[in-house]
Amino acid sequence: VQLVESGGGSVQTGGSLRLSCISSEPLYGRNCVGWFRQAEGYEREGVATIVTGYGGKWYAGSVKGRFTIFQDDAKNTLHLQMNSLKPEDTAMYCCAANPFWTYGAVCSYTRPADFGYWGRGTQVTVS
Numbered sequence: 061v062q063l064v065e066s067g068g069g070s071v072q073t074g075g076s077l078r079l080s081c082i083s084s085e086p087l088y089g090r091n092c093v094g095w096f097r098q099a100e101g102y103e104r105e106g107v108a109t110i111v112t113g114y115g116g117k118w119y120a121g122s123v124k125g126r127f128t129i130f131q132d133d134a135k136n137t138l139h140l141q142m143n144s145l146k147p148e149d150t151a152m153y154c155c156a157a158n159p160f161w162t163y164g165a166v167c168s169y170t171r172p173a174d175f176g177y178w179g180r181g182t183q184v185t186v187s
Contacts, residue, residue, distance in 0.1 A: 061085045061177040063155050068182030071145055075186070079140040081155030081179055087112045087131050087138060092161035094169055095129060095140045097151035097184075106169025107153070108140065111161075120169055122148075145186045154181040 062084040071077055079095070087093065094109030108119045108129040117129055128141040138155055156175035161167055168174075 061157055061159065063157065063177055063179035065153065065155055065179045065182040068153060068184045070185040070187065073146060073186055075145050076141070076143045077145065077184060079142065079153055079155075079182060079184070081138040081140075083136045083138065083157070085136070087133055087136050089113050090161075090163055092158040092165075092167035092174075093131075093138050093155065094158075094167070094175065095138075095153060095155055096169070096172055096175075097149075097153045098181075099151040102151075104172055106172060109167050109169045110138070111167050112138075114163075116167065118167070118169055142184070145184075147186050150184060150186050152181040152183050155179045 065081045067079040090113045095107040098104040110117045110129045112131050126144045157177040158174045159176045
């Protein structure tokens, strides 16, 4: 699976961005995919995960209510809509897929080691 992110950029505090992640494999059906971020000098942290086709979504507390993860099956694309951006959201954002996820298992942003496929990321800077 190849994942390619886009949509990053520089915005002012309070602004919005929509990140996209195109997958080389179809996203329809039940797959565990998500967004993670890493700020310079900090460890990678989970942002949000979704089980496609099932609709279960999970968000880190720091982004809940501001970010929305969703998929576009027709375009094999995963999105992250980011509103009310804050300087602390500045980071490299990567999408990832868990190739071994099975229905009923955990699909959590707190478990990046479960995700075997990663994109290279897109930079988001909030000032």
